[in-house]
Structure formats: C-alpha cells, structure tokens
Amino acid sequence: MTTPDRLDVRYGRVPSPGRRWALVIVIGAIAVAAAAFAWLTISNALDDVGVDTTGYSIDGEHSVTLSFQISAAAGKNVACALEAQDEEHGVVGWKIVQYDASEVHARAFRETIPTVGLATTGFVNTCWVT
Template identity: 60%
Template sequence: MTTPGPTTQDMLDERYGRGRSPGRRWAIIVGASIAIVAVGLFGWMTFVDAASAVDADTTGFEVIDQHSVALSFQISAPLGRSVACAIEAQDEEHGVVGWRIVEYAGSDLHSRAFREVIPTTAEATTGLVNSCWVT
C-alpha cells in the first residue's frame, strides 16, 4: 500500500506560509509585546525628561557700570525642586566678561522672576541666562 502524498492545497499552504504554525503565532505575540513595552518606555522617558525640565527667559539687562551688569530673567521649573542657573555678561564681540552660578531653593510657584548682578572684568553690552538645571 502506498502512502498518499500531500495534496495540492497542502503544497500551496506550505509555499505561501498559510500553515498553522504555533511558532509563528508565538513570534507575533512576542514581537507585539516587545513593541508595546518599547513604546511605553519611550513615553515614560519623555514624561520624566519633560517633568524635570527648566525653561529660562532673559527679560532684560542693565549695564550698571564698567564692572557690573544687572540681569532680569524668569525661570519655569518643576514645583518644589531647587534650580541652579549659569548667567553671564558679554561684551560687544560676544566675549564673556563675567559670569555666575546662582542657586534657588524649591518653590510652590511654577514660574518665578529674578534680578541678579553679575560682576564683570570689562564693560559689558549684554547679559543673558546661559542655562538652568534642576539640582
């Protein structure tokens, strides 16, 4: 007695991947799970980064004399977190002629305004906030 060979339908299913392979189903489940975890992790990292971001805007400056500049600026920071800012004074060629690191305690206000005096080594023509960060 001869064993019957595969049917035409079996050969077509095998050729075009229409068979019911449990390994393929697990591969799809594992791949989808990895994609969901990756999207969740990316979302969480984006949220954490945005929640600890500090935004600083220079609102004005005043050249007091050739040895100091008063800088006015506003920061927006996470509630209750202390913040440090690097502020600087520049001359007309954009060379740094003075700088300071200033630190502020945490607050229950999201946005706060400050005025700081920067000592300079030469006459400045501008003052600005270089950067701010959560400490």
C-alpha cells in the first residue's frame, strides 16, 4: 500500500464497505417512513367528512331545528353529533344521527334536537364515516 493510499484510508477519503451498507439502510428506512406517512395521509383523507352548518332555529324551550350539509365519499355511511347550547355555552341538547351511504358527494339535512332548556344556538359538533 502506498503512502497516499494509507493516508486516504486513515482520513476516511475512501468509503469502507460498512459505511456503504449503513448508508443503504438509512436511505431504505427513510423511504419506508415516507411511504408509510403518505399511505396514512391518503387513507385518512379518503374517510374525511366535511360539514357546514347552514342555519338553525329555536323552536321553543324544548327543541332546536338545525340545517346542515355534509360532504363525504360516495358509498360511505356517515354519522354526525348535533349539539344545542344555551347562552353560557352549556350543552342543553345532544343528538347522534346516522345516514346511509349515498352515491351523492354532498347532501343537505334538517334535524330537530330535543333540549332540556332554552337553547340559543345549534350546530354540528362533528361527523365521521361509520
């Protein structure tokens, strides 16, 4: 071995086989992590449900009528939690509704929420694919 070869080995200018394998393993792990992240992001987006409250009316001391739209993937059953609150933001009514799958992407609904006291607002708390 010549002096320049010894210096290259001594100061790491020549990659060793162990370093190459470590680099291959690190790049492979990064690729697997990126693929897993992409899959989780896409699979969660497929089951995403969009919801917009379009209006509500106070029907008296014991009910609120709520109008809303949901956007969900076609062919998926959807459930929504509806909520009515009083002027201090206390929950005075709660209702879970379920809708069968449809081939239509966006649908509008109108539901009545029974309340235990006078409500001042009604809204859709959340929706999810069942």
